[in-house]
Amino acid sequence: MIQLRTRGIPINITETLIKVSYINAVGELVCFSPSLNKTVLLSTGVPPLERHLVIAAIPSLKDFGIGDILLISPNGTISSLFREQSAHNTLFITDRCNSNCLMCSQPPKNTDDLDYFFEINSQLIRMLPPDLKELGITGGEPTILGSRFITLLELITEYLPNTAIHILTNGRSFAWKNVAQAIQKVCNPNLVFGIPLYSDYYQQHDYIVQAKGAFNQTILGFHNMARYGQRLELRIVLHKQTYKRLPSLAKYIFMNLPFVEHIALMGLEYTGYTPKNSDLLWMEPSEYADELEEAVSFLDGMGLAVSIYNLQLCLLKPSLWKFARKSISDWKQEYLNECSRCSLVAECGGVFATSKKHSGKIKAIAK
Amino acid sequence: MELPIAKDFRKFKGPEFYEAEFSEYFLLPFKFHRINDEKEVLVNEVGDFLIVPIGTARRIASRDIQKDELLYEDLFANSFISNKPIPDLIDVLATRYRTKKSFLDDFTALHIFVVSLRCNHSCHYCQVSRVSENRQEFDISIEDLTSGIEHMFRSPSPSITMEFQGGEPLLAFDRVKFGVEYALKLNETFKKDITFVVCTNATVFTDEILEFCKEHQIIISTSLDGPEFLHNANRPKSGAKSYQMVIDGINRARNQLGEDQVSALMTTTSLSLEYPIEIIDNYIENGFSNIFLRPISPYGFALKNSKKNRYHTEKYLEFYKKGLKYIIELNKQGVFFVEDYTTIILKKILTPFPVSYVDLQSPAGMINNVVVFNYDGYVYATDESRMLAEQGDFTFRLGHVKDNYRSIFYGEKARFLSQYWSNESLAGCADCGLQSYCGADPVFHYAAQGDFEGYRPTSDFCIKNMEIIRHIFDLLDSDGKALMPIFNSWINNRPRYQ
Incomplete structure (x- = not known):
């Protein structure tokens, strides 16, 4: 796993965003802060002269590289916000959320962090390379930012006009037409909204996301966004509360939401709330293999684009291998010891390094 | 800074908390038709169907379906019943209906x-x-x-x-x-x-x-x-x-x-x-x-x-x-x-x-x-x-x-004919369970029966189409699992991959 956060001893440091310019002869990272218009040095060594802006005595710099954008704080914390070498960069909008999903991998916090992250993201967008291929937007629930969410989308459209933008949202805000309309006005054809739908029966969806009325809002949200020409992806997390109605949900999607351009069915990440709700959620993927196959082959047969995320090839029926994607973000992806003997390891997405539990049925596939 | 509303909201609640409160479910428009000795098909206003045991339509109408039945969820999800006389997602149904009839859009x-x-x-x-x-x-x-x-x-x-x-x-x-x-x-x-x-x-x-x-x-x-x-x-x-x-x-x-x-x-x-x-x-x-x-x-x-x-x-x-x-x-x-x-x-x-x-x-x-x-x-x-x-x-x-x-x-002439061209308003079709999948043909009925509206019990158009549609439902019921991939390949006009 890659360390996205570390800490050293701060010297003359105020909070700022810095971009790594180059690595000097002694292996220190020479960075530049546009807001301070000054150079900042990141070093593993002992503090040098005090007139520099330095964070010293950092345990390791190996996970930072040229072009990376880092947030540094007066207490010496360094957080990686953008990694040049990664295809999985995201803007983090907020820890707040209006849902409280049973299996949330990054549980919401009830903090008022909207202004703080908005400021950071406004700067970060301007510092990103203009030829960036992909950028995610995530939270919490990004649309909680309200009109400033639209402002961020406008900034992105201005500074990153050719970047594919993937936004993770529960879509509930789009039940209000004016929100969907405001997004249309941003006029960015590279935005894709990934919205989860966990059941075709309102009560199950509302229970899973722990929010009354969420199902109706999400469905209306899908329709409003489609009406305003937005690109949509539908996401389903596979667990004990969703597997039974999976074939019905697939049919519901085709009949009621056939305009979604991609459907992702995702294995559970065993972290965040999930361990706490393990009894309600956890099941071996082999136990839902039939339902998964029925849903995937139906959607595929009807001409919709389907992917399976986060599930290892050894846990899937071979008929579904062609739908499996290497979906786990690079910084939290790994393989188990067992995987080293597997003939398909190169095609497999591996497991979540962040998961505290993996399937007991992960087995190397012989040639 | 902790937000005031949040504490209680973050406490997990059971499924019952998320059930809509209402005493008796409401019926949305649907029709039904017997497809074999055991099953009937329920069809809603936008053509979504459920194949169910004979007698189910009667049970639904008598408000006999219990919330713990799997069927209850199916009926709710497919807009056969609702917790309100006018369901919250009526706009979705409207879009569905408009889509089905959009062959009319361009004339x-x-x-x-x-x-x-x-x-x-x-x-x-x-x-x-x-x-x-x-x-x-x-x-x-x-x-x-x-x-x-x-x-x-x-x-x-x-x-x-x-x-x-x-x-x-x-x-x-x-x-x-x-x-x-x-x-x-x-x-x-x-x-x-x-x-x-x-x-x-x-x-x-x-x-x-x-x-x-x-x-x-x-x-x-x-x-x-x-x-x-x-x-x-x-x-x-x-x-x-x-x-x-x-x-x-x-x-x-x-x-x-x-x-x-x-x-x-x-x-x-x-x-x-x-x-x-x-x-x-x-x-x-x-x-x-x-x-x-x-x-x-x-x-x-x-x-x-x-x-x-x-x-x-x-x-x-x-x-x-x-x-x-x-x-x-x-x-x-x-x-x-x-x-x-x-x-x-x-x-x-x-x-x-x-x-x-x-x-x-x-x-x-x-x-x-x-x-x-x-x-x-x-x-x-x-x-x-x-x-x-x-x-x-x-x-x-x-x-x-x-x-x-x-x-x-x-x-x-066009306006005169328009009285007879919608099966939604033809006697015998208006309440037919298979109406969504069928059509109206005033020319045929005029030629065969001397009547623009037509008399369904002896209409070859009606007998033929009802039986073909029934037969297809019967196939879906008896052999659906094997047939769906084949039927999908026909609908999309592309061979199945083996």
Whole structure:
């Protein structure tokens, strides 16, 4: 796993965003802060002269590289916000959320962090390379930012006009037409909204996301966004509360939401709330293999684009291998010891390094 | 800073907390139909269905379904019942309904031009009168053809199909040529998406004709009734054997225009009824991947030759089922071969999309999606309407090609016919469980029963379609798991990958 956060001893440091310019002869990272218009040095060594802006005595710099954008704080914390070498960069909008999903991998916090992250993201967008291929937007629930969410989308459209933008949202805000309309006005054809739908029966969806009325809002949200020409992806997390109605949900999607351009069915990440709700959620993927196959082959047969995320090839029926994607973000992806003997390891997405539990049925596939 | 509302919200609650509060569920509009000894199908207002045990509709109506039944969730999710008289997601239903009926959005697309009544065949089931090959007065005049094409461009539809029929339209190739060229000239201004189709018996191709077809990507639609003995019996041609000429014509057209530019239609006669398997095999041998097991229409010569053609609908249905069964078996063995009528109905049952098939839709295809410009300059509501006209019955004549567009397409005749073109408002259809998948056909009912509205219990249209749709549901119920991948491949017109 890659360390996205570390800490050293701060010297003359105020909070700022810095971009790594180059690595000097002694292996220190020479960075530049546009807001301070000054150079900042990141070093593993002992503090040098005090007139520099330095964070010293950092345990390791190996996970930072040229072009990376880092947030540094007066207490010496360094957080990686953008990694040049990664295809999985995201803007983090907020820890707040209006849902409280049973299996949330990054549980919401009830903090008022909207202004703080908005400021950071406004700067970060301007510092990103203009030829960036992909950028995610995530939270919490990004649309909680309200009109400033639209402002961020406008900034992105201005500074990153050719970047594919993937936004993770529960879509509930789009039940209000004016929100969907405001997004249309941003006029960015590279935005894709990934919205989860966990059941075709309102009560199950509302229970899973722990929010009354969420199902109706999400469905209306899908329709409003489609009406305003937005690109949509539908996401389903596979667990004990969703597997039974999976074939019905697939049919519901085709009949009621056939305009979604991609459907992702995702294995559970065993972290965040999930361990706490393990009894309600956890099941071996082999136990839902039939339902998964029925849903995937139906959607595929009807001409919709389907992917399976986060599930290892050894846990899937071979008929579904062609739908499996290497979906786990690079910084939290790994393989188990067992995987080293597997003939398909190169095609497999591996497991979540962040998961505290993996399937007991992960087995190397012989040639 | 902790937000005040949050603490309680972050406490997990059980499923019961998320159940909507209401005492008794409300019914949304739905209908039902028995499909076999054990099952009935429930169909809601937008064509979504559930196959359930017989008696379920009664239980639903008696508010007998319990919340802990799996069926309860299915009924709720598929908009059969609701917690409110008007459900929260009514807008979604409205969008679904609008989508299903969106074949109406663009108005007339298919414009049929009968460029000549002359023909070199004398098929006993011919649905239009024909005359010998050399009587030019049965060709459309250039003046009328011009006016018809100008009307075609007045259609609001962004995509139009110009179909040449006859007789044998290629006996009046000069008219076809003029028609295509004039349409293309006008299209420089109108910029519509045009498809050209020639319905021909494929026995009169010349190099000039085929080169012209190639240049303008004209689709060839021809007639093939099955094996040689059957085809020649159905489609006699003086002085020659039709079958070999058609096969030669099909191959010649394929070579020059490309495989997918040539299609064939078969007509079922009394004789055909005995040979469903042979007909299908013949289509496969000749390189087709689809067939339309089409019943005969009660028009034109088809009615006069009653002995040969007035077989009972039941016999046709047997033929259809036998053929369909065989085709399904072929598909199970890995052959990609499609039955077109089943596919049209499957699209209506299994997809949320509009299915524009002019002979089975509501409102009917007449005027809304198709219009016919006859060789004599008169305009008819459908292809069948002009066949009646050849027998002296001008009921469905909308006007003359020289009349203005409004008076033809929105005139008194059109308005009169509109009373009978929606099955939602026809006696016997209005409450039929299969209504969403069926259509209205006032021309058929007028011709067969002398009544625009029609009398359902003895209507061949009704008996045929209800039984075919019921049969398809029966198949879905008894063998759905194996059939769905095959049916999906038909709907999407692409072979399954193995």
